[in-house]
Amino acid sequence: MKMRSDYNCPLxxxxxxxxxxxxxxxxxxxxxGECSLSALKKAIGGMSQKMLVQHLNELLEWRVIGKTVSDGxxxxxxxxxxxxxxxxxxxxxxxxxxxxEMMLEDNREEFLKEKGLL
Amino acid sequence: MKMRSDYNCPLxxxxxxxxxxxxxxxxxxxxxGECSLSALKKAIGGMSQKMLVQHLNELLEWRVIGKTVSDGxxxxxxxxxxxxxxxxxxxxxxxxxxxxEMMLEDNREEFLKEKGLL
DNA sequence: CAGCATCCGATCTGATACTG
DNA sequence: CAGTATCAGATCGGATGCTG
Numbered sequence: 001m002k003m004r005s006d007y008n009c010p011l012x013x014x015x016x017x018x019x020x021x022x023x024x025x026x027x028x029x030x031x032x033g034e035c036s037l038s039a040l041k042k043a044i045g046g047m048s049q050k051m052l053v054q055h056l057n058e059l060l061e062w063r064v065i066g067k068t069v070s071d072g073x074x075x076x077x078x079x080x081x082x083x084x085x086x087x088x089x090x091x092x093x094x095x096x097x098x099x100x101e102m103m104l105e106d107n108r109e110e111f112l113k114e115k116g117l118l
Numbered sequence: 119m120k121m122r123s124d125y126n127c128p129l130x131x132x133x134x135x136x137x138x139x140x141x142x143x144x145x146x147x148x149x150x151g152e153c154s155l156s157a158l159k160k161a162i163g164g165m166s167q168k169m170l171v172q173h174l175n176e177l178l179e180w181r182v183i184g185k186t187v188s189d190g191x192x193x194x195x196x197x198x199x200x201x202x203x204x205x206x207x208x209x210x211x212x213x214x215x216x217x218x219e220m221m222l223e224d225n226r227e228e229f230l231k232e233k234g235l236l
Numbered sequence: 237c238a239g240c241a242t243c244c245g246a247t248c249t250g251a252t253a254c255t256g
Numbered sequence: 257c258a259g260t261a262t263c264a265g266a267t268c269g270g271a272t273g274c275t276g
Binding site for chain 3: 001002020021047048050051054075
Binding site for chain 1: 128130131137146205208212215216218221223230
């Protein structure tokens with residue numbers, strides 16, 4: 001989701017931040033604690049590295065996450081949620097619980113139990 | 119956002135429901151009360167009718183909104199949030215308040231006042 | 237009024253290969 | 257390990273005109 005400079009509606013702004021396919025999952029992972037690129041990659045299945053890096057950069061632009069990198073080898077990056085990111089995570093968090101409720105409606109409690117979400 | 123049949127993660131499911139460009143605004147409008155197609159069209163600026171109808175249909179598939187139509191002429195449609203829709207609206211609602219907080223950080227309180235959001 | 241069909245450009249996403 | 261480059265395919269979104 002490319003960053004527009006100005007928004008006429010707060011809702012749109014937040015929406016654009018989260019719209020990318022993998023954004024919520026990335027934020028979800030980072031909410032557990034700071035994390036390197038490779039750790040994120042491992043944690044999130046099915047996502048190409050290109051998308052991961054691209055989404056991370058967009059989140060950086062939005063100042064939703066922050067980043068530090070070590071100088072030496074092997075390189076080591078650290079991504080983490082900013083205060084703003086924690087705010088946005090509230091929305092992500094609700095998305096998760098709403099999703100769980102919908103799955104319950106659809107009689108998928110077994111699935112949720114497997115995942116330890118119930 | 120095309121509907122996938124199965125999700126491995128509740129978060130993804132909710133995300134797909136809201137991802138479409140105009141979905142949050144549509145839900146926002148409907149949260150104020152049920153509404154006809156033309157009323158939605160008027161309320162939401164900049165959106166083509168095609169996208170409006172398409173997004174409404176997707177929301178219907180997800181059972182996030184419901185719909186009734188009158189028989190006679192002129193035709194009259196009514197779209198409204200379902201219980202599930204009200205749940206999802208909680209997420210939308212937080213997206214709005216997070217957006218407001220971000221705009222405050224960016225010193226846009228004048229703008230927010232104009233819109234009556236402050 | 238409500239909604240569908242079509243055409244087309246913009247954007248997003250993914251696979252693969254390569255650099256510091 | 258962290259990240260870039262490139263290319264192709266999928267999807268999304270918008271404009272316009274038509275139907276019941």
